Amino acid sequence: MAKKIAWVTDTAALLTEEFIEKHHVHVLALNIIFEEGALRETVDMTHDEFYHKLRNAKQHPKTSQPAFGDHVALYEKLKEEGYDCAIAIHTSEQLSGTVVSSPMAAEQAGFKTYAIDSKIGSYPMQVMLERGMELEKQGLEPEQIVQQIEALCEKSELMFIPASFEQLHKSGRVSGTAMFLSNLLNIKLVIAYNEAGGVEVIQKVRADKRAKKFAVERLQEAIIKSPVLEVAVINCNNEAGAVEWxxxxxxxxxxxxxxxxxxxxxxxxxxxxGTLGLTWVRQ
Structure with missing residues (x-):
């Protein structure tokens, strides 16, 4: 008899409400820590509210993984609802401790969980969920499903182009001098997830047009390896820019x-x- 699998992820995937409801996905919220305290993404504030707060924050906010207690409570709930196990697809361990907390929380709840480090974020996490659900319908065992989802990590890419160095400077990623020079010379960074799941600068160019050209060239290189059917044009509160691109x-x-x-x-x-970028999963 096929096992009843619960599907779990976090808000780094930023799934739509329609997707969550249709596929019964359980989502743990990442936290944004402002001066007044931690706020859960998509739960305690909308995206419009977040960017309003970000623009007006006196101190730069920080980020943190979901509360451990929320993790445990979710697994206890899934156990009570009769699930045999969960497959949890979380954002890169290099950027968040969520995927490390998952098995510890599951052990405390006495609930079998397969925690997967997606080594990325955003749209590829949704693709991994969709693929896993397809395999579940085909009757595969959880271990087989996990193996195939993990294989998608090597076929996933994500890169983005910050609109300016301002937020990178506020979060301590670049110096004040680098921010000044970038504004003076119109320097753009292309930042991408690497194979280990960390993020790094892969290109510095002058002008937004050249940065986009570099991202497109990476897409062209990916297509040579194997087909790419869908690409998400990712953005930070810049849908108009994404649509134009x-x-x-x-x-x-x-x-x-x-x-x-x-x-x-x-x-x-x-x-x-204002950040823009591209992300995809090869066939």
Whole structure:
């Protein structure tokens, strides 16, 4: 008899409410810590409220993983509801301790859980969930499902272009001198997740147009390896910019479906409002 599997993730995936309800996904909220205390992403504030607070914050906010107690409570609830186990797909361990806390919380709740380090964030996490659910319907065992989801990590890429160095400076990622020079010379960074799940600067160019060109070249390189059917044009409160970029991308890649996709507020804390990027999972 097939096991009843609960699907768990965190708000780094930033799933739509429609997706969550349709697929019965259980989502743990990451925290944004402002002066008045921690606020749970998508629970205690909307994205509009987050960016309003970010613009007006006297002290730069920090981010943190979901409260351990919330993790334990979720697994206890799933156990009571008759699930045999959970498959939890979380954002990169290099950036958040959520995936490390997952098995500890599951052990405390006495509930079998398979915790997967996606080594990334955003849209690829949704793809991993969708693939896992398909395999569950096919009757595969949880261990087999986990193995195939983990294989997708190597086929996932995500890169983004901060609109400015201001938030990177506030969060301690770049110096004041670097911010001054970037504004003076119109320098843009292209930042990407690496194979280990960390983020690093992979290119510095002058002008936004060149930064986008570099991201497109990376997409072209990916397509040579294996097909890419969908690309999320990720953004930090910049859907208009994403939609505008999609117009050009559709001309270059007419067979790919491009979708404007908001990024987690946790990315917004560091990358800043206006950020744009691309992310995909190869076939």
């Amino acid at each position: 999609i117009k050009d991308l559709k001309v270059q890649f007419p067979t790919i479906n491009f979708t404007p996709t908001p990024l987690s507020a946790c990315v917004g804390v560091h990358a800043g409002e």
